[in-house]
Amino acid sequence: MTEKVEILGVQVDSLTMRQAVEEVEKLIALKKNSIVATANAEMLMMATGDAELKKILNSAELVVPDGAGTVWAAHHLGKKMPERVAGFDLVQELMKIAPSKSIKFFLFGSAPGVAEKAKAKAEELYPGIKIVGTRNGYFKSEDEAEIISQIKNSAPDILLAALGVPKQEKWLAAHKKELNVPVSIGVGGTFDVMAGNVKRAPLWMQKAKLEWLFRALLQPSRAGRLVALPKFVWKVHASKNS
Ligand code: UDP
Numbered sequence: 693m694t695e696k697v698e699i700l701g702v703q704v705d706s707l708t709m710r711q712a713v714e715e716v717e718k719l720i721a722l723k724k725n726s727i728v729a730t731a732n733a734e735m736l737m738m739a740t741g742d743a744e745l746k747k748i749l750n751s752a753e754l755v756v757p758d759g760a761g762t763v764w765a766a767h768h769l770g771k772k773m774p775e776r777v778a779g780f781d782l783v784q785e786l787m788k789i790a791p792s793k794s795i796k797f798f799l800f801g802s803a804p805g806v807a808e809k810a811k812a813k814a815e816e817l818y819p820g821i822k823i824v825g826t827r828n829g830y831f832k833s834e835d836e837a838e839i840i841s842q843i844k845n846s847a848p849d850i851l852l853a854a855l856g857v858p859k860q861e862k863w864l865a866a867h868k869k870e871l872n873v874p875v876s877i878g879v880g881g882t883f884d885v886m887a888g889n890v891k892r893a894p895l896w897m898q899k900a901k902l903e904w905l906f907r908a909l910l911q912p913s914r915a916g917r918l919v920a921l922p923k924f925v926w927k928v929h930a931s932k933n934s
Contacts, residue, residue, distance in 0.1 A: 697771040700736050700927055702749045704757050706766065708774045712756050713785050719753055719875045720795065720849045725868045726753035727861070728877040730779030733761030733904075733924040734917060735857050740927065745858040748865045756782060760901035761921065765928040778903075780882050780892065783852060784817075791820030798843050798873070801829030801854030802883040809887035824848050829855045840870050851876040854883045 694711060696703040707715070719726040729735070729752045739746040749755055756777035757763050766773035786795065797814075799807040807826035814821050825846040827839055843851060851873040853860040860878035868876065884890040892898075893906035908915045 695772070696755075697766045697769065697773060699731075699762065699765045699769070700740050700924075700931060701746055702731060702736055702739050702755065704731050704736075704755045704762060704766065704773075706771065706773050707756070707777065709777050709781065709785060712754070712777045712782055713789065715754050716782075716786060716850070716875055716877075717789075717793070721874075723874045724753075725872060726875050727864055727868060728752060728754040728756070728875060729861060730758035730777070730782065730878065730880070731755050731762055732759035733765070734920045736762065736765070737920045737924045737927070738858060742858060745861060748858075748861050751865075752861075759904070761904070761924055764901075765924070768928055769932055779877070779879050780885055783877070783879055783882050786850065787814050787818045787821055790822070791818060794822070795850060796822040796824045796846075796848045798825045798827075798846055798848035798851045799823060799854075799883060800827045800839070800843060800851060801860065801879075802881075802887075803830065804828040806883045806887045806889060807854070809889075810883040813886045813888070829853075836867075840867055843871055843873065849874050852879045852882065853877070854879050854881065856880060 694705045694707040697706050729749050739749055757773055758779050760776060763773045763776050799810055807828060811823045811826055814823060825842060827842060831839060853864055853876060855863060857880060864876045881890055885892050893903040897903060897906050908918050
């Protein structure tokens with residue numbers, strides 16, 4: 693068990709990427725239908741106005757600090773948070789060890805064709821990886837039973853769900869028993885990046901903690917979401933003094 697830091701009412705794990713990978717491996721071995729969330733500032737802000745999301749995050753087995761904002765918040769509150777554990781990077785680290793540890797993945801979510809492209813990319817980058825199934829993330833409620841049995845029957849160790857926040861967290865929490873997958877992770881735009889449809893910020897921008905700005909500039913439809921950042925900074929600061 694790692695230490696938790698409470699940020700705006702959500703318990704976030706204080707750990708390094710290496711520790712996060714180890715925790716996921718332990719959760720796979722436990723086979724307890726665990727949920728892993730990747731908490732960036734936007735998600736934490738959303739949770740302040742969404743009690744269901746907040747409850748899901750606080751009952752998740754692991755909540756990694758995804759993004760510079762989350763790490764800043766912990767430090768501002770005077771707590772330890774060794775580094776950023778971005779969802780995209782966590783997925784790559786898990787895929788890297790997957791062939792030698794026989795970890796099987798199912799890729800669920802994103803537009804039709806994207807999960808298949810991400811699968812092909814993973815097979816190219818991580819030879820020997822077993823991706824036991826894919827399914828796009830656009831479905832009607834009447835399709836859910838079929839999706840659940842598709843995932844269940846392919847028996848992955850890790851289910852990656854890319855439906856966006858908070859849909860992916862809510863879907864995973866609602867169906868975790870039926871799915872019976874050892875570890876499920878909400879991964880947002882990860883398949884889009886792996887498929888090459890959306891670019892990751894250059895390393896210098898990531899290092900300068902400006903990845904959020906890059907994403908907003910590249911996808912202007914996301915620019916509105918930037919408003920969440922100053923609100924996040926303000927709320928964290930206010931929570932410190934309350
Ligand atoms: N998506 C999906 N089904 C939906 C809504 C969204 O599969 O009903 C996918 C969308 O195609 C995209 C991902 O969810 O691949 C959300 O990516 P985004 O970068 O917006 O993630 P977030 O910022 O919400 O983590």
